[in-house]
Each structure stands twice: as structure tokens, then as C-alpha cells.
Amino acid sequence: MTIGIIGAMREEITPLLEHYKKHEAIAFGGNTFYKVTLGNKTLIIACSRIGKVHSALTASTMVLNFGCEKIIFNGVAGGINPSYKIGDLVLASKLCQHDVDITAFGHPYGYFSESKIFTESDCVLNGIAKAIAKENGINLHEGVVATGDQFVHSKERKEWIKKEFNADAIEMEGASVAVVCDNLNVPICVIRAISDNAGDEALVSYEEFLESSARVSALLVIKMIEKL
Numbered sequence: 001m002t003i004g005i006i007g008a009m010r011e012e013i014t015p016l017l018e019h020y021k022k023h024e025a026i027a028f029g030g031n032t033f034y035k036v037t038l039g040n041k042t043l044i045i046a047c048s049r050i051g052k053v054h055s056a057l058t059a060s061t062m063v064l065n066f067g068c069e070k071i072i073f074n075g076v077a078g079g080i081n082p083s084y085k086i087g088d089l090v091l092a093s094k095l096c097q098h099d100v101d102i103t104a105f106g107h108p109y110g111y112f113s114e115s116k117i118f119t120e121s122d123c124v125l126n127g128i129a130k131a132i133a134k135e136n137g138i139n140l141h142e143g144v145v146a147t148g149d150q151f152v153h154s155k156e157r158k159e160w161i162k163k164e165f166n167a168d169a170i171e172m173e174g175a176s177v178a179v180v181c182d183n184l185n186v187p188i189c190v191i192r193a194i195s196d197n198a199g200d201e202a203l204v205s206y207e208e209f210l211e212s213s214a215r216v217s218a219l220l221v222i223k224m225i226e227k228l
Helices: 010-019 052-064 123-135 155-165 174-183 202-227
Strands: 002-007 024-028 031-038 041-047 070-079 089-097 140-147 169-171 188-196
Touching (some): 002 052, 002 202, 010 070, 010 202, 070 174, 089 123, 089 174, 089 202, 123 140, 140 155, 169 188, 174 188, 188 202
Parallel strands (some): 002 070
Antiparallel strands (some): 031 041
């Protein structure tokens, strides 16, 4: 089985590379992919770089070039749900793109022609994540994750996304990877650790808690790999 693990930033894959010390670096498509062999499992780990285009390219490369059969996206997000605290984990039940706007043609926000607003993640992978969280006493929320090519640090924008999509967390890559996996029939799981509240002070808390939050998310991913 070949499993792809993506983080948008170096900080989000560093805990994985530190854990899987023996890995081979493979340059492809302007990026570096790290290959880890674990018995009958092969991991392909990559830092996609920030944004929907980079993350979609990385996911497509993992599936079409490296033969990944499952994709796990690991990283951090801004919290919208008021019950989420910094460091909490969020499992995306479904994802949307909050910055897509063709409302001029009578479509709702987030809708692409010949597509849909929400893309669901894989229930089997999600079930494994929830079981591991329960076994290890990890507080794992499950909710809607909204993706867009902007770092949201405004309370007004945050409230609009919350109202429009009933979103619980905001980030910049998950939905684009989910769309790739949906079209290529590859199961996907998106796990995010809350690093900020997506409000006016988001930049300060994001920079402060990025590394520690990323490690919380990576720990759950490592335990998932052991179960798969």
C-alpha cells in the first residue's frame, strides 16, 4: 500500500521526517517528495507549499506519478467554531472553497460549474482517526473545513465564511486536495490542528503556535499509519 502524506509547510512535515528517519528524497515537478519504506507500506511525504494550486499539484503528482492509494493531509488551520481551542484537532467531514464566486451566473458561493460546493472526505480513514483519538484520549473534533487562497485574519470575513458554509475551520489547501482525490477516486483524510482563531489577532497566534500545533496533528497521522 502506498500512502501520501501532505503538509503545506515545512513545519507540518518536519515531525514526520524526524519520526521516519530513513527516507529517500526524490525531486519531481518542482518539489521534493520523501519516500519511506515500512514493510508492505510505502509513504510518500511532501511539503506542497501554500495554496490551492500547489496542493492540488502535489496531490495529483502523488497519485499519478507515485501511485498513492490514499492521501492524508496534515497541518494547521484557523478556528471558526467557538468551542475550538488552539492545539485542538479537527477532522474534516467535508470541505469547501470559500473564495470561489460565480454568483453573477446565479450559482451559490463555493460552487464550480459541473461540480459541487462540498467534497466529502473518506469515512473509513476518518473512522480510523476517530478510533485512534478515542484510544489515546485525544480530543478530536469533526467539522466542515473551508479552503481559500487567503490567510483569513478578519473577524468579518471569518463570520461570513461561518455563516455561508457553516464552517468550523479555515485553511488554504484541504478542499483542493479533496477535489483531486474525489476525481481520481482516492480516499482522503484531512486532519488540522488549530493554530489561531482566524480573527484580528490571527497572525500573532499563528506564528506562535504553528510548530507546536503541527506536531499535534502529525502525531495522530503517525498513529494512523501504524493502523493502516
